[in-house]
Amino acid sequence: MQKQGVDAGDAGNAGDGHVRAGPTLRGLHAAGSAECDLGGGVGKTELQALREVESGHNLKLVFTLEGGQFVTDVDVEISGAASDHILRHRARGPWLLACLPPGAYTVFVEYEALRQSRTLTVGKGLRTEFFRWPTGPDDVVLKPEPRS
Numbered sequence: 540m541q542k543q544g545v546d547a548g549d550a551g552n553a554g555d556g557h558v559r560a561g562p563t564l565r566g567l568h569a570a571g572s573a574e575c576d577l578g579g580g581v582g583k584t585e586l587q588a589l590r591e592v593e594s595g596h597n598l599k600l601v602f603t604l605e606g607g608q609f610v611t612d613v614d615v616e617i618s619g620a621a622s623d624h625i626l627r628h629r630a631r632g633p634w635l636l637a638c639l640p641p642g643a644y645t646v647f648v649e650y651e652a653l654r655q656s657r658t659l660t661v662g663k664g665l666r667t668e669f670f671r672w673p674t675g676p677d678d679v680v681l682k683p684e685p686r687s
Contacts, residue, residue: 576626580634581611589634596636599667602650606674609633613670614649 577592579585593599602613615635617626620643628635639661647656648670655670 575638576628577636578628578630578634579632580609581632585632586634589636593636593665596638597641597661597663597665598637598639598644599665600630600635600637600646600648601667601669602630602633602635602648603669603671604674605671608674610650610672612650614647616647617644618647619644 580589602610604610610633611631613630615628615630641662643660645658650672653672
């Protein structure tokens with residue numbers, strides 16, 4: 540089954556047959572304020588709106604296929620070292636902007652049953668992390684699970 544991405548230049552078309560008019564910056568339903576934690580980026584208008592506000596955030600996550608096409612409907616979970624700050628969200632667009640207290644975090648993302656995780660440190664400035672998934676089934680590289 541071939542994964543479908545959303546072309547960054549496809550203004551307003553989410554790739555699912557639904558056309559969206561104008562920017563829709565979705566507030567997250569978890570930690571942080573709705574004005575600060577935003578997801579979106581489907582089409583040129585949303586990407587531009589997110590670019591205009593990204594300087595007020597300290598973490599930007601970008602979701603793509605290896606070929607560069609944006610993907611949507613990515614499950615995201617961000618947890619702090621002591622699980623003191625947890626954010627859970629289904630990213631409906633290829634970008635997620637967050638305002639987190641400076642510190643170390645583990646980010647878990649899942650797209651089409653392929654899960655990735657990454658530990659990172661967030662400071663006061665904007666940090667951008669790209670998560671990429673294989674374009675097709677032949678590109679899948681499975682890594683062994685660490686033994687306990």
